[in-house]
Amino acid sequence: MSRDYSLGEIAAHLHAELRGSPETRITGLNSLKNASEGQIAFLSNPKYASQLSDCNAEAVILTAAQADTFSGSCLILENPYLGYAQLSGWFDPAPQQACGIHGSAAVHASAMVRDDVYLGPNVVIEAGAVLASGCRVEANSFIGARSVLGENCHISPNVSIYHDVHMGDHVRIHSGSVIGADGFGFAPDGTGGYQKIHQIGGVEIGNNVEIGACTTIDRGALENTIIGNGVIIDNHVQIGHNAEVGDNTAMAAYAGLAGSAKIGANCTLAGSACLVGHITVCDNVVLTARTMATKNITEPGIYSSSVTSLLPSLEWRKNAARMPQLDSMARRLKALEKKQP
Amino acid sequence: MSRDYSLGEIAAHLHAELRGSPETRITGLNSLKNASEGQIAFLSNPKYASQLSDCNAEAVILTAAQADTFSGSCLILENPYLGYAQLSGWFDPAPQQACGIHGSAAVHASAMVRDDVYLGPNVVIEAGAVLASGCRVEANSFIGARSVLGENCHISPNVSIYHDVHMGDHVRIHSGSVIGADGFGFAPDGTGGYQKIHQIGGVEIGNNVEIGACTTIDRGALENTIIGNGVIIDNHVQIGHNAEVGDNTAMAAYAGLAGSAKIGANCTLAGSACLVGHITVCDNVVLTARTMATKNITEPGIYSSSVTSLLPSLEWRKNAARMPQLDSMARRLKALEKKQP
Amino acid sequence: MSRDYSLGEIAAHLHAELRGSPETRITGLNSLKNASEGQIAFLSNPKYASQLSDCNAEAVILTAAQADTFSGSCLILENPYLGYAQLSGWFDPAPQQACGIHGSAAVHASAMVRDDVYLGPNVVIEAGAVLASGCRVEANSFIGARSVLGENCHISPNVSIYHDVHMGDHVRIHSGSVIGADGFGFAPDGTGGYQKIHQIGGVEIGNNVEIGACTTIDRGALENTIIGNGVIIDNHVQIGHNAEVGDNTAMAAYAGLAGSAKIGANCTLAGSACLVGHITVCDNVVLTARTMATKNITEPGIYSSSVTSLLPSLEWRKNAARMPQLDSMARRLKALEKKQP
Structure with missing residues (x-):
């Protein structure tokens, strides 16, 4: 699939001011340092500004101030990094499967799957599941009974979605992730062993959520585990039963919420940061890497724990x-x- | 599948004293706060006792003392939380597949699979594997050569069980987990590289074991890795080669045993707690969250490491x-x- | 499959001096303590030397000095542990599938798959993928578009390899692992939400690399994520986008490299050790368990962080x-x- 756009098309997409010829052909996107003929680059981190003079890119996305020092073709934006992000999808080499259901997919007769959906080989859709328009479920993934995928959800290969998981539109889930497995709930049985507590709640996921690879979001014990809109989740993340994640919160690799922990909106959990069970963290909180929140946080801010300092x-x-x-x-x-x- | 039981049936199941009409119909299980008409609730944590007066549940599971302050229908038990756990399975919406082997399952001719087993779509059963009565293996899971599943084992979708893994009865394994992958064994080859040590041991798992999602239990280098009876294991847990876990021990998310580490019976590893390699921890030990046991523990008790305190x-x-x-x-x-x- | 070798064959394979009859039959490999008739054992850790006198092994791999104190059959090597490692593959019970493509495998017409390759049930090979001679891809694994597996790569069941992942020869990947999922890249969109940055780079993996179970290696944002030759990676490891791992570096369970972190050659990351984003660690560095490298390391050596001491x-x-x-x-x-x- 050839990717070939005019600089004019790109400027229009980004609502950018164009300096240079709108006819210039752009066939790739690259870093300032590595971009070559035909490629567009961007300058977001001022520490790379010195690379601008040696840059071989066909065009560069810049701020107005940076553009004044640059003689080549450029697109001018207040936020070049955001412009790069908005353009990146145009040069994504990920295959875009045509719609259609592979002959080996096993779709239960009672599932409701829209005509324009793609189901890859060996996909399994159980009874009563609903897949809205534009969904793509890749090879060997499983969608459990009565689970609902909103419009344009994209599920990578080997994902497991249990029963009664409801997600909104534009949810992206990467390979190896498991949504709706049982929460870790057991009652001591009085003889030294454990009685399993069946997890009869489900999982609710909002719109525009991205979930990385090998991440787990457990179903609720009685009510649902809840993930808000615009949440972004990295790999190896654990979200326990009945946890709640507020809108636009970001969770980096290995971040975790223990059971019934609640984190607010617009928060950031850096790598391995976690909340212990049953605590609440308010909106606009950042936990630095490996911080363990052991009590409620009620004031926005940046928090850390763990005495640590790298030494021989x-x-x-x-x-x-x-x-x-x-x-x-x-x-x-x-x-x-x-x-x- | 409608769930509709009489209060009398439920009282009999729990061996509870019933106050109220045994004919009352119960169609759901919920928390004290959210239960509505037709639902049964329970009170286990005294801090929620005040919710009892406003509760809309059809009936509540209570201690005798709590029941004396309550005018509604109730079931009286010494341990309401355990009663709730014992009842929870009656209201579990997880689909119960009928027995039968899906047409797309690939079962080796030499595998022994009992007649009442369920094998979902694309399940693969390799040579010499044995599945006892009542086993359910869900879609896209893999059971390696000569592995043995005791009675009523339940394997969720996308689970990988390598060869020579032996498990007892009533073992539950959630999606994405991997049992019997190679232990991390390599010998420096004298030239800066590594010579792989083939892992020729297997894995032994006892009865009534629950294993969460995306958890790994490696096979042994020479002898087996061993998981006792009644062990409960959460998501993202790592159990290295030749590790041993004693009966009724609980391991929360990200807990880990490095190679040849041994933890006794009735222990608890909180989230991210771990044992370094080749150490032994005795029975009845609790490691708090993120504790790293770096030496043998020979006295029961609660242990912690890691100076940590949540601060701005x-x-x-x-x-x-x-x-x-x-x-x-x-x-x-x-x-x-x-x-x- | 019977494993039965003569001691003479084994001595020749290991280039070991043989004391005893070359005709002796060896049918198993075991530890000094557990070896019985017909089995070969080894002594590598001097603290087990006392087990030598009670050993029931048919033969033992020893150093010359140890051999002088031992009257039984033995193979003499400078490094008995390496000898054990080199011999271990001869006694590996893992099934060796014959070549051939299972009828349920879905191989795209444009994929190039050599004749002697094994593809298990439900394997999916997408457009333009290349599998060189001797590759084995087990059940339910997925190889994305244009990805390349060098000679004799072995992919366990339920592995997900996205598009444009290039690996060398003799790469081993265990179940549940995900190679080439999107890096965690998002730009704040100015309204409190995030704009996804499409990850248009790929992943490059060298020769003789072993990757454990449930491990993730993300694709690069613009350029590739790079894993060198001879790298060994355990379970639950996370390697972020555009990270680089030097030759012969070892990463234990839960070790992680955040985005654009670079670790040199011949390094060791013990369990849960990590590098934060964008830092560089030189060759020959060891990070002890749970160490977080927060700044560049330019001198070889052993480093630690995190005040921690196991206490009641x-x-x-x-x-x-x-x-x-x-x-x-x-x-x-x-x-x-x-x-x-």
């Missing part, structure tokens, strides 16, 4: 060995202070 | 910066103490 | 509570020192 191991060990003495050190320090005149 | 990042940074000074601080403190009269 | 929780709590006082303690200590004569 020998030096680190000397300091780490003092950890069990911290309390004693604090007390002894106080005692010394009291003795001072 | 600016404040956190000031304290974290002192980490490389801890040893110096301890020495200087001691020096000051010596100078005291 | 009550004692731990007292010390952890001092964490928010560390900076204050450091200042007060200095003040006391100033007051000293």
Whole structure:
């Protein structure tokens, strides 16, 4: 599939001011450093500004100020990085399957699948599932009973969606992810073992949600686990039963919400950041990498935990060995202070 | 599938004392707060006791003491939470597939599959595998050569079970999990590279084990990796080669056992807690979230590691910066103490 | 499949000096402690030397010095552990599928699949993919458009390989892993939401790479994510977009590279060790378990972070509570020192 656009088309798509010929052909998108003839590049991080003079790109997306120092073709935008993002889909080499249902797909007679849907080989759609217009479910993925995919959802290969998972429009789920598996709920049975608590809630996912690879979102124990609109989730993320994620919150790799934890809107969980069970974090909170929120957070802001500092191991060990003495050190320090005149 | 039971049936199932009419119809199970007409609820956490007066449930599972303050229909149990757990399966909306082998399942001629087994679409059963009575293997899952599933095992979609994995009865494995992949074993080859150590052991799993989604249990290097009876395992858990997990031990999300680590019976590993390789932890130990057990534990109890305290990042940074000074601080403190009269 | 070799054959394979009869039959490989008649064992860790006298193995792989104290049959090598590793494949019970394409595999007409390749049931090979000689792709795995597998690659069941992933020869990928999913790239859209950045780069993997189960390697944003030759990767590992891993580097379970992080050759990341985004770590660096590299490392060595020490929780709590006082303690200590004569 050849990708070949005119600079004029691109400028119109981005609502950018164009300096240069609108007839110029653009066949690729690349970084400032690696772009070559026929490719368009962008400058977003000022620390790469020096690369502009040596750049071989056919055209560059720039701010007005940057454009004044540049003699080549350019598109002028207030936010070149956003412009790059908006353009990136035009050069995405991911195959766009035609609609149609592969002969090996197993679709239950009671499932409702719109005519323009793509179902890849070995896809399984169970009883009562609903796939709205424009959905694409790739090879070997499973959609459980009564689950609902809104318009233009895109499910990569080998995804497992259990029963009673409801998602809005434009939900993207990458391979290996599992939506709606049982929450981790067990009651001690009084004899040292456990009685399973069947997880009879479901999962609700909003519109425009992206879910990475090998991520798990468990179904609720009684009510639903809830993911808001515009949420973006990376790989290896864990969202426990009855957790709630507010609109436009971002969760990086290994981030986790334990059962019934609630994080607000417009939050960011950096890698491995997590909330313990049953706590609530308000809107506009950032947890830095590996932070564990162990209590409610009610004020927007950036939070961290975990004393950590990268050191050569020998030096680190000397300091780490003092950890069990911290309390004693604090007390002894106080005692010394009291003795001072 | 309509769920509709009489309160009398439910009381009998739970061996509960019934206050109210045994004819009352119950069609759902819900929380005290959200239960409505026709639904049964329960009160386990005393902090929700105040919700009892406003509760719209048809009946509530209560302790005798709580029942004395309640005028509605109720079932009286010493442990209402356990009663709720025992009842939860009656209201589980998960589809119960009829037995039968889907036409697209690929079952090797030498596999032994009992007549009442369910195999979903695209299930693959390799040579010499054994599936006992009542097993259900859902779509797109794989059972390797000579692996054995005891009675009533339930394997969700897209699970991978390698060869020579032996499991007992009533084992439940959720989607995306991988049992019996190679342990991470390599010998430095003397030239800077690695020689793979083929993993020729298998995996043994006891009875009544639950394994969450995207969890991995590696096969042994020479002998087997072993999971006891009644073990419950959450999502994203890693169990390395030749690790052993004692009966009724619970492992929350991201918990891990490195190679040849052994954890006893009735232990709890909270989220991300782990054992480093080749150590042994005795029975009845709890590791709190993110604790790393770096040495043997021989006394039952609750253990933690990792200095951590949730703070606004600016404040956190000031304290974290002192980490490389801890040893110096301890020495200087001691020096000051010596100078005291 | 019977495994039955003569001791002479084994000695020749390992280039070992043989003490004993070359006709002796060896039918298994086991640990010194558990080996029985007909089995060969090895002694690598000196702390098990005392097991040598009670050993029931038919023969043992030993160093010359150890052999002098042993009266049984033995193979003498400088590095018995490496010898064991080199021999282990001869006793691997993993089934070796014959070549051939299962009738249910869906291979696109434009894919190039060599005659001696094995494709299991329900394998999907998309347009333009290339599978070189000796490749084995097991059940329910997916190979995306234009992806290339070099000679003798072995893909376990339920693996997802997206489009434009190029791997060298002898690459082994375990179940549940996902190669080439989108990197986690989004630009704030100025209204509180996110604009997806399509990930138009691919993934390049060298020769002799092993990748564990449920591991993810994301495709690049513009250029490729790169994995060198001889790299070994455990389960649940995350490699972000445009990360680079140098030759012969080892990454244990949950190790991670954030986007654009680069780790050199011959490095080791222990369990849960990670690099934050955009940093570079030089060759020959070891990060101990749970270490987070937050800045460039330019000197080979062993590095750690994270104050941590395993304690009973009550004692731990007292010390952890001092964490928010560390900076204050450091200042007060200095003040006391100033007051000293």
